[in-house]
Amino acid sequence: MAPTENAPGSEAPSTTCHLPLGYDGVLRIRAAPRINLTPERKDQPAPRDLNDWPVQIGGECRNVIEPIPCRLEWIIQGDSLADKRASHPRETWLVPKGKVFQVLEKDATGHRPLRVSILELGLIGTGRMGYRIEPSLFGNEAVEVLPTDPKSIAYALKADIRFSPLAPAFEEKFQKAIGLLGMHVGSGIQLEPDFCELFKGLQATVDIHPTPPEGLEPDEQARVRMEWVVGDSATTGRLRWKVGFASTPGDEEGEWNEDHLLATGGVESTPKLAFQYQLTLTRPPPPAPEKKEKSAQKPAAPLEQLRPLPRPALTVDRPRLTDFTVSLNNGELAIQGAFEGFHENVALDLQLTPYVLYTEGDTQRLEELGDYLEGFLLELLSERLSNAGDHSRAPRNEDFFFLATCSPDDIQTRLAPLENLSVTSRQNRFQHTFFNLKSLPREDVQALKKVKGLEVFVVLTPLPHGADKNVPVWAIADYAAREGHNASVGFAPFDSGAFVSRVFASGVCSSNSVTPSGHIEALYSPMPVVPADRREEFEIFVATICGEAIGQSPTSWAGVAHTIMNRVGRKYEIWERCLSAAEIIQNTGFEAYQKKIYQEAIQCIRAPAHSQMKDRDKVKAIIDVVTPIFMRQAGNMGDVVYFYSPKAQSDKGRSTPAFVSQGGDKTLVCINNQLFKTAPEEKRPDDFLFYAFKYPEKWPHQTQEELRQTRKARAEKKSA
Structure with a gap:
């Protein structure tokens, strides 16, 4: 015996037993036969019905003399279901016969062949069932037959x-x-x-x-x-x-x-x-039983x-909006438009709302055309009445004509065509005439043309059907959103009386505007915008990226954005409990959150025209880069999950972050060469290092079903 300093039992069990010199205690040795199972391929009978498929599992064995209880687990892979494991619902035994064995079910009379329920296991489509046999005898390991093994059991249940x-x-x-x-x-x-x-x-x-x-x-x-x-x-x-x-x-x-x-x-x-x-x-x-005494009724089976x-x-x-323009020809304000991608029999009902964009003082204002004209014409009416009653000058014929033919009711009658406007697109085309300026007195038209900076455009939204909510244009037809002031193509997204980004838009503007004098100018959407219920989360997302990386390149902006989104709902530490980008930012260590530059970026996102932020042009550029990432339409950028700035760490007297050297399943690898496509010896274009998991399969994202259950549990806890 080899000498040792430790007493028995101080270490984990091993194949070697160490005893100290002079030990006179009792040594207990526990032994069990080592079972050797070699499963073999079996010809399987056809299923009898959905709850009775007799299957066979067996093969060669050693050291199995009498029936031994075992645990049977099915390993299922198929083209119509997610990979899964499921325990056999009834008690199973290893039953030997000479040098071969079978796995059988236990019943009141002894053992019977295995029965598989297609409904219980959820089998559908085409696939294979592997299995895992674990003898209930100390010291024996389980035997697995994977679905990829020819010895596994095939099934074909077409649906x-x-x-x-x-x-x-x-x-x-x-x-x-x-x-x-x-x-x-x-x-x-x-x-x-x-x-x-x-x-x-x-x-x-x-x-x-x-x-x-x-x-x-x-x-x-x-x-x-x-x-x-x-x-x-x-x-x-x-x-x-x-x-x-x-x-x-x-x-x-x-x-x-x-x-x-x-x-x-x-x-x-x-x-x-x-x-x-x-x-x-x-x-x-099952059919409902005939009515009997209440006590005799049994609950229905699930x-x-x-x-x-x-x-x-x-x-x-994909249906697309290809044309949507407004015109003012010979005094008639009209629109025309076209789609592609709808069947020629589709009749699409659309809501039209004309707007004016005009200058008031040093700012531009937006207002519905009907509301604007009503106020404008009533103001002119008041001025004309005042002039008509001015006895200091001789009356003019046009003043008397105006008083005889114009009143507040007359104005509302003239503007009635601008209310409840709708049009139906047939065979992928639509057109509509809104209003004829010739219906206004000539003096009113002349006055309207003199209004400084007045532009008219039209907003299109789909009409709701019954109790359905109104959906934005992009939810039924794609369109190219205008992104620059000098852009010559595309349409300006619009929502609630403001130019917004396509992501937040409920409607889309005509690709041009017209002035009463006939000049046409392009509309400009100052910033892209996201679904209304996620707008606050999007603002936090963009402002955080500004705070973390506004001085870096677009690649780093995207890297920080992907880092946030790749953490959401991931089965790793606290990330698993964070179901949105905002929760990741607030709970997983983003230093820029709520700092000065973050607050400035928030204000710039909400009101870019009034922002005093020095880098507000960069804010718009960042929004353009990260919006598709936020909407999960831009991959995962190498599955990046961590980043840091070596210069910032050095300036603050800090050492390298601890996550860089974490090991085991949490080991990270730097992916800068992959992201920036530079050789290791070349200088990095940005002061950022990005990392991904070496073993990403160890930290998968929650499935949609898991996310649904997590949100449901959270909502129930909140309402309790």
């Missing part, structure tokens, strides 16, 4: 939906030849379910909605739902969908109910618009469900 063009009989052959090519928002689609026999009789529900940007939930306001019984040809024949519409088939051929467009798009600018479908299969509840992952439905050209 697909095909999307085919819906066309009149005379077009049917042509449409079948081109498939889904030429489909647009508003095109008719026939849904063709394709399910395996086992699913026959289940209640099927399909939700179709635009595919959301990565990391975001589907828009429930844009969802279309259809329900039918699998295998019922009478109901599946009515599974028709109008792309992008809340439409269901009517009683007559070609008739649609709830025939209005949904919010099909988003703030992202993409050439294509993708749709996906979410399928749910549910076992119908519904069993299969819910595969969302799958692609189809992709169409």
